[in-house]
Amino acid sequence: MKVFTARDLTQSHILDLKNKGLSIGLVPTMGALHQGHLALVKQAKQHNDIVIVSIFVNPTQFNNSSDLEKYPRTLEDDLKKLQSVNCDLVFTPTTEEMYDANEKAEIFDFDGLDKEMEGKFRDNHFNGVGTIVKKLFNITTPTNAYFGEKDFQQLQIIKKLVEITQQPVNIIGCTIHREADGLAMSSRNTRLSKEHRESAPFIYETLTQAKKLANTSTPSEVEKYVSDKFNNHHNLVLEYFSVANENDLKTATSFSNTQKQRGFIAAFAGEIRLIDNIALYELSN
Structure with missing residues (x-):
């Protein structure tokens, strides 16, 4: 399993893989991985030659700076878990690698999908999500990308993002994984x-x-x-x-x-x- 932190090295490596005719599956995450994330990786492994997991706690999708600071960061443990499910490549950039100084979230027209439910309580959240996912797609150029249905509104918005940006990636929604007592894994x-x-x-x-x-x-x-x-x-x-x-x-x-x-x-x-x-x-x- 290869681990990259730099965008250019990641892009170069993926380009070599695609030039060999290999398909790429992407699982975008913010780390603190659990069995739900690993299930996405396993599903991606079934459909693609190479599976990439991104780990990046994206600041532009947090409305609360305290929530951003407290978000769990467990990279060493995450890498062990990804190794156990035969992930091929992990992209773990810094904030500086993904955003220029003072860069704000891009504004998207999601045709009202972002105004319902979560959008009513988390202003500009989905513009932050759209911004980072667009960047990740541009860097990794995946054939398929996998998102859990726990964030169903986000899943619909990512599909709209692909329609807006015309990025050639197939979005696949995956079943919610739950603890034995029913709590959705998070x-x-x-x-x-x-x-x-x-x-x-x-x-x-x-x-x-x-x-x-x-x-x-x-x-x-x-x-x-x-x-x-x-x-x-x-x-x-x-x-x-x-x-x-x-x-x-x-x-x-x-x-x-x-x-x-x-x-x-x-x-x-x-x-x-x-x-x-x-x-x-x-x-x-």
């Missing part, structure tokens, strides 16, 4: 206190109940159910729960056989913000 989970870690599975429990309720209820009734459940929970604070259409992320007014919907949630466990989502649409078939 690098932020390591920052949960013991008490909040014990409470956090309530998020997925509530989502699964919402999924069942969608059989016989309207989206607004499902949203009220989730809100009421969290209002009665002493240890978790609901930021939002929204039933939205998958394609445009607009709030759903009804369940339909022709429109796929998901339930999207964000909640605080102490200072740690957790997100999750669940498919609802198959229940209306």
Whole structure:
């Protein structure tokens, strides 16, 4: 497994690989890797000749400087985990390598995808995501790129980014990986206190109940159910729960056989913000 920190060396090495006719799979990450990340790498290994993992904590997508500072950085452990799943190349640049001095996030027109849910609470977040992903695509020129469905809104926005920039990469969404108790795997989970870690599975429990309720209820009734459940929970604070259409992320007014919907949630466990989502649409078939 090769590890690069410089953009030019990474580009040169990848160009040599592509000149040999090899396909490239990219898994972009911010490190603090868990089994969900490794599952993306394994899936990429099945589809591509060479798999690259990028590890970069991207400053332009953080709204809170304290959150950026506290984001877990575990590079040595990350590299061991990637070695164990036969990753071919790791790109771990510094901030200075990726951004010029005083460089800001590029502004994109995501056709409103960035204004829903997360966009209402994290101003300019998706412009930061789009900026770094565009840079990573330009450096690594992947055939395929892999993103987890836990960040489903981000996944849709990355697909829109590729459409906007006309970058020749296929975006592949991968199933959410969960702990045994249902909590969606996240690098932020390591920052949960013991008490909040014990409470956090309530998020997925509530989502699964919402999924069942969608059989016989309207989206607004499902949203009220989730809100009421969290209002009665002493240890978790609901930021939002929204039933939205998958394609445009607009709030759903009804369940339909022709429109796929998901339930999207964000909640605080102490200072740690957790997100999750669940498919609802198959229940209306």
